[in-house]
Amino acid sequence: MSTQQSWTIGIDAGSTAIKIALYNGQDFFCGQRPSGWSPRQEAQEMLDKAVKEQVAAPSEAEKTIKAIYATGYGRVSLHFANKAMTEIACHGKGAAYLAKEALALEKSLIIDIGGQDAKGIVINNQGRVLDFVMNDKCAAGTGRFLQVTAQALGLEVTDLSTIAEEGTDRAHPINAMCTVFAESEVIGLLHKGISRQAIVAGLHQSIARRVVAMVARLLPREESPILFTGGVSCNQSIAKAIEAELQRPVIVPSQATYAGAIGAALYAWEDQKGDSRT
Secondary structure, eight states, X not given: OOSSSOEEEEEEEOSSEEEEEEEOSSOEEEEEEEOOSOXXXXXXXXXXXXXXXXXXXXXXXXXXXXXXXXXXXXXXXOTXXXXXXXXXXXXXXXXXXXXXXXXXXXXXXXXXXXSSOEEEEEEOTTOOEEEEEEEOSSOXXXXXXXXXXXXXXXXXXXGHHHHHHHHGGGOOOOXXXXXXXXXXXXXXXXXXXXXXXXXXXXXHHHHHHHHHHHHGGGOOXXXXXXXXXXXXXXXXXXXXXXXXXXXSXXXXXXXXXXXXXXXXXXXXXXXXXXXXXX
16 A cells, blocks of 8 residues: 555446556556446445555545546446546557557557447557447347356356357357347257257357457458457457457457556546647
């Protein structure tokens, strides 16, 4: 704990999880918890806990915390934040920071799959957004989609990657990408005796095909890096399926889940220093 440093804080109030990133100009301290029924309450509790543990006693926090920026679906409900920013800008900024050693080239593509949407974002090596596409009309191919199908299979969503690895060689195609119809299709396949491993492997391949089709027009030249961020990037099986679909390597940075919160904290830091480049 330090009472000498200045800090900025980014909060990504997503549909399924709240992520927080505290930044002191050198290091990040990150954490997350489920969004719950009240993202604002969860975010406030998370902020209070993080400040107490990492920054200072509440009475000193006003002096050391220079700004709090919010992003994500629930950003407008975080009344204690100094500024609300778009997810596209914050995810681009955060991903560029997390993979800065790989972003020497002019353009990079970020594939971000969160709880309720999937995004493709083209950034330069400073994290500035040059172009993007977004699927936010339905939950197909998102974290919510995985949660629903995992439940239908009697699995935890965190088990899906391991299960899929066991069935990759006999992946069963999943045709429905609507969350409701896919759940029905999965149940029907189980009743036909198709293994859970084959179903999950097929599900991951379907998600990879969908997201790659979405970002097709944004694909950078052969040597440019492609990053995978967002909560679904924790699923290594989907990362491999996207690589197979693209026939190109995909980088999953450490702390990829926190890209949005980290980007928000970085914007707050730059604004405090007066050197924002976006």
